[in-house]
Amino acid sequence: MFLAVFVISGIGAALAALLVIAERVITNYGDVDIDVNNGGRKFTIRGGDSLLESLTAQKIFIPSACGGRSTCGYCKVKVLEGGGTVLPTEEPFLDGAERKNGIRLSCQVKVRSDLRIEIPSFLLAVREYTCRCEKIIDQTYDIKQFDFKLLEPDIIKYKPGQYVQLLTPKYEGNSEEVYRAYSISSDPNDNTRFELIVRRVASGICTTYLFDHLKENDKVRINGPYGEFYLRDTGAPIVFIAGGSGIAPIKCILHDMANQQNKRRAVFFFGVRGMKDLFLFDEMPEFEKKLADFKYVPVISQPEPDDNWTGATGRVTDIAAAYLEKQSDAKDHECYLCGSPGMIDSSIEVAAQYGIAQDKIYYDKFS
Amino acid sequence: MNTGNYFLHLLVILFASIFTENMLLARFLGMCSFLAVSRQVKTAVGLGAAVVVVMTFTVMLDWLAYRFVLQPFGIEYFRFILFIIIIAAFVQFLEMAIERYSPPLYQNLGIFLPLITVNCAILGASLFMVIREYDFVESIAFGLGSGLGWMLAIIAMAGIRQRLNNARIPYGLQGPGIALIIAGIMALIFIGFTGVLAGQ
Amino acid sequence: MKKSPQTQKLERMLGASKISSCGFLGIDRRGVDEIIEADAAEIARLGKTNEQIAERMRELTELAKTGLGDWVNAGEQIEVSVDDSRGRIPCPWSHGVRCSKMITTCRRLDTRVSIRWSELNIHMIETHGFFEGKGAAFRVEPKLLIKVIF
Numbered sequence: 001m002f003l004a005v006f007v008i009s010g011i012g013a014a015l016a017a018l019l020v021i022a023e024r025v026i027t028n029y030g031d032v033d034i035d036v037n038n039g040g041r042k043f044t045i046r047g048g049d050s051l052l053e054s055l056t057a058q059k060i061f062i063p064s065a066c067g068g069r070s071t072c073g074y075c076k077v078k079v080l081e082g083g084g085t086v087l088p089t090e091e092p093f094l095d096g097a098e099r100k101n102g103i104r105l106s107c108q109v110k111v112r113s114d115l116r117i118e119i120p121s122f123l124l125a126v127r128e129y130t131c132r133c134e135k136i137i138d139q140t141y142d143i144k145q146f147d148f149k150l151l152e153p154d155i156i157k158y159k160p161g162q163y164v165q166l167l168t169p170k171y172e173g174n175s176e177e178v179y180r181a182y183s184i185s186s187d188p189n190d191n192t193r194f195e196l197i198v199r200r201v202a203s204g205i206c207t208t209y210l211f212d213h214l215k216e217n218d219k220v221r222i223n224g225p226y227g228e229f230y231l232r233d234t235g236a237p238i239v240f241i242a243g244g245s246g247i248a249p250i251k252c253i254l255h256d257m258a259n260q261q262n263k264r265r266a267v268f269f270f271g272v273r274g275m276k277d278l279f280l281f282d283e284m285p286e287f288e289k290k291l292a293d294f295k296y297v298p299v300i301s302q303p304e305p306d307d308n309w310t311g312a313t314g315r316v317t318d319i320a321a322a323y324l325e326k327q328s329d330a331k332d333h334e335c336y337l338c339g340s341p342g343m344i345d346s347s348i349e350v351a352a353q354y355g356i357a358q359d360k361i362y363y364d365k366f367s
Numbered sequence: 368m369n370t371g372n373y374f375l376h377l378l379v380i381l382f383a384s385i386f387t388e389n390m391l392l393a394r395f396l397g398m399c400s401f402l403a404v405s406r407q408v409k410t411a412v413g414l415g416a417a418v419v420v421v422m423t424f425t426v427m428l429d430w431l432a433y434r435f436v437l438q439p440f441g442i443e444y445f446r447f448i449l450f451i452i453i454i455a456a457f458v459q460f461l462e463m464a465i466e467r468y469s470p471p472l473y474q475n476l477g478i479f480l481p482l483i484t485v486n487c488a489i490l491g492a493s494l495f496m497v498i499r500e501y502d503f504v505e506s507i508a509f510g511l512g513s514g515l516g517w518m519l520a521i522i523a524m525a526g527i528r529q530r531l532n533n534a535r536i537p538y539g540l541q542g543p544g545i546a547l548i549i550a551g552i553m554a555l556i557f558i559g560f561t562g563v564l565a566g567q
Numbered sequence: 568m569k570k571s572p573q574t575q576k577l578e579r580m581l582g583a584s585k586i587s588s589c590g591f592l593g594i595d596r597r598g599v600d601e602i603i604e605a606d607a608a609e610i611a612r613l614g615k616t617n618e619q620i621a622e623r624m625r626e627l628t629e630l631a632k633t634g635l636g637d638w639v640n641a642g643e644q645i646e647v648s649v650d651d652s653r654g655r656i657p658c659p660w661s662h663g664v665r666c667s668k669m670i671t672t673c674r675r676l677d678t679r680v681s682i683r684w685s686e687l688n689i690h691m692i693e694t695h696g697f698f699e700g701k702g703a704a705f706r707v708e709p710k711l712l713i714k715v716i717f
Contacts, residue, residue, distance in 0.1 A: 004442040008449060011436065015456040022460055026467045065657065067585040069576070072657040073665065088474045092663035110470065174588040180654060201652040202670060203704040205588040243635070245653075273636050301637050315635055340651030341667055342632040404571040406600070414571070478572040535611075541604050 035116045036060065040124055051077065051115065052106040061126045061223045062119065063165070067176060068107035075106045078118040083109045128223045129156060129164075133216055134193065139279035142200045143245055144211060145185070148220070149193045156224075160188045160256035161231060161249040161336075161364070164224030166196070168206040171213050180206035181226065183338070183364065185248035187255040199245040229338070229364040231256065236334045236360070237265040237327075241320050241347050243339035244272060247280065249364055250338060258290040265293040267323060271316025271343065272300055275307035297323075317346045324354040331355035337363035377508045380501070384512030387561055390488045391520040392554040397488030401521055402546050404482070411525035415518030417479040419511065421461065422492050425454045426510030429493040430503055443497075450493045458484045488517055523553065574599065580659035581700075591659060595700030606698045609709050615717075620709075621693035623716050624684060628671045644677045645716070656687050658694075666690055675715055682707065682715045 029047025034054065036042070045054055052068055052075050055061075066072035073093035079102050086094065090105045109115075135147040150156055158164075165179040186195040201207045214220070231238075231253050240250045247270055257266070268287075272278050277300075284296045299316040303309035312319045324330040335351045337344045344363050351361050390396050397418070404414050429450045437443050458480050465477040483489060492513045496506045527549055536545050570578070578599055583590040595602060610617060631639050631647035638646045650670045658664040666686035674681035684707050691697040692707070699706040 003440060004445060007436065007440055007442065008445050011432070011449060012452050015452060019456055019459055022463060026463045065585060065654075066580075069580065069584075069661070071580055071586065071659060071661040073663055085471050087470060089661070092661070112467075175583050176585050178585045182653075199652070201668065202650075203587075203589060204652065208588070271635070301635065317635070340635070340649075341669065342649060342651065343635050346633075346635070406571070410571045410573060482572065538608055541608065542601065 029112045032111050033114045034058075034111070035114075037118055037121060037124065038116075040121070045111070047111045047113070049111055050107050051079075051083075051104075051109040051111055051117070054111050055106065059128060060119070060123065061128070061165075062106050062123065063179075063226070064107060065178070066107075067178075070105055070108050073105060076103050077106045077109075078102050079104045079109060079115065080118060081116040082113045083115065083117075084112070122226070125157075126223055126226065127153065127156075128221060129153060130219060130221055131194075133214055133218050133220060136214070136216055139197065140277055143197060143277075143279060144200075145195055145197050146210060146214070147186075147193060147195045148222075151219070155191050156194060157191065158184060158188070158225035159230035160184075160252040161229045162225035162227040163229075163249070163364070164194075164196075164222045165226065166206060166210075167221040167223075168209045169220075171209055174205050174209065178205050179223070180204075183227075183229075183249035183252070184225070185251045187259070188252060189255070189259050197245050197248040197251075227364065229336070229362060231336070232334060232362070234334065235264060236332055237329065238267070238336065239320060239324070239333050239351075240266065240268040240336045241316060241339070241343070242268070242270055242337070243316060243343045244277065246337075246339035246343075246364070248338070250336065251280070251283070253336070254287045254291070254294075257294075258287060261292075263292040266291065267295045267297060269312075269316050269320045269323070270296070270298045271319075271339070272298070273302055274300060275303060275309055315346075316343065317350050320347065321350045321353070324350070331357075333360070335361040335363075337361065377505060380505055380508045381512040384509050385516040385519065386557065387563060388513075389516040389520060389557050390491060390513045391517050392550070392557040394491065395554075396491040397486050397517060398550070400482055400486055401517075401524065401550070402543060404479075405521050405524040405528055405546070408522060408525045408529060410479075411521045412518075413475055414479045414482065415521050417476050417483055418486065418488065418517050419514035420476075421454075421458060421480070421483050422489055422514035422517070423507065423510040424461075425450075425457055425489055426492050426496055426506050426513075427503070428453050428457060430496060430501075430506045433497055434503075446494070446497060447490075450490055454489055454493075455484050488513070520553065520557075524549065570598070577660060580661065584659075586657055586659065587704075589704045591697075591703050591705070592700035593702030593704075593706055595702060597700070599697070599700075602698075602700050603696045606709050607696055610713075613710065613713050615713055617692050617696050620712065620716075621689050624671070624689045624692070624712075627673055627716060628669070628684075628686070628689065631671050631673075632669075641673075644675050645673065646676065647671055647673045656685070658687060658690060660691075660695060664690055664694075673715055678714075680711070680715055682712055684712075 031044050032047040033044050062075045064075040070089040087108050090108050130152045131148040131150045134149050137145040139145050163181045163183040165181050168178050182196040184194045185197045200211050242250050299312040299319045337347045405411050462480045466473045581591040627647045630641050631649040638648045641647050652668040655665040670685050672683045
């Protein structure tokens, strides 16, 4: 009887030992060199993790929304060498051209041999920052402004108009850390702090955190900057069109123009639904004084009778069209748009109608 | 028994375990994953292939363990425990190896392996092999055949269930209900093979 | 019952995850397949198809978009509006579809009933027959939906 128990236990133990050894041998990929952007960054790590995890550990932030589960398809990188074959989990996210160019989902590429990869160079400039929330200001019933002071590193460099990703920690009702993107809206002159203007999203993970859980003096982590939405350095007259919290990057650009004593002709059409959605009553007209040739046009689409609204009324794009109609050089304007896809689409239509070239229209579609 | 006869005998075991003695439809083993993972032919093929591989190899390993460990010590009654340990360890090992050496294969086949560890058809094959006193080569034929039979049944089931999507099924019978009825009818069909091959 | 690895992954994505804090299953204890089957039966009983429903929802959303956030009249007794939020939300089926976070609200002037849906709802109803689990933030109750939009 003892013998029997001994034999069975022995076999069990032997198999367990065998599995442990096998795991050591099989899942050990050794040291692996990763070369980013042809020598732009080089490092050696232990293989075995996904490329996305390995890059994040090296503080290279590839945007990703689903947490490495091949669901969002954001974390694309170009793998020049060592990525292996495309997995079935990646296939739905890659079109023919991308497959030919070696584009992969970095969350699905496992680091098992030396890798050479290419990522957009601005991603190498992306840093992670810790900051403290200095102030929370109610702007409207569903828009708040958050002022942050940078702690570590204590300075952020960005182009006015770019955005950062804010890390939402776990809180009651949210079981995972996620990143969500918000445009910087503050004066870029003071690069030790920044502000975000955020509108509450129905059941949004991050906005619920910001609106209901974040308190003044709380610490948050962000990374950035990201984005191609910034003022192009030309002399062309400018039309800004924004709706709701889309005002954020435009405000940042206006601060910058004021700092640079920019003399370009500019007009800003800011569309909201009702009087109760309008905010920054003092700050925006202030820019008209600071800038040589700037006009701020708030537009309300459905004013209530007791709003006593005397300003522009209607769809913001119609008001912008009426403005362009009066300009003799309408087709020379540059358009900067920020807001909902619907607003951007109809703004693009308006711009095209007045002969503004597609490549002179810059926008930060909420995507 | 001369070699030719022996070879024929192996073929009989192989085909008997695929058709007349189908693990799933004659013995109703491995029913759980059979019902749960037979919605699409593609996943059914993946799971079926994984079962074929695991069944063939675990029957071999279990035969060796039975013949050279359990029998010499006279502790055959421990075979349930030992077989399960061996199956679990083998599946673990296989999963690791496939993930390391062939990521595409892992995506198609490897992800099903954890599902198989507790598949009773696998253990059933090893136990039948003992009851029927197969020798080593016969056991391989039996394991392979049983695996193929299981795969055949689940692919057929998946094919039928895919067609079923377009059918109007009474409310109370939707889902597992109709699947069990189909499994029953398929079992009846396979009973028709009885007597064609005397496999045991 | 055992579930295939694909279903397991899907249900992991449908639960509370990085793409939706409250998840798509709500307080529903049923599996995703059961939810889809039950809703399909309900839809069939009401004499509609998922395609018809999705098409009508899309039509209303397109109409609502022209209002840039204001109420738009969509035939007698129906008004619709859209509300946009930044970012896109991936389809939990992990097949490369990403929808905007545009939410359409549809209200009936006669019955005062209103219902809301996102672009992802339209996609999931059309492609996967999925109306989300009971108690989920964006569950679209088929019966109510059909009453409001048709």
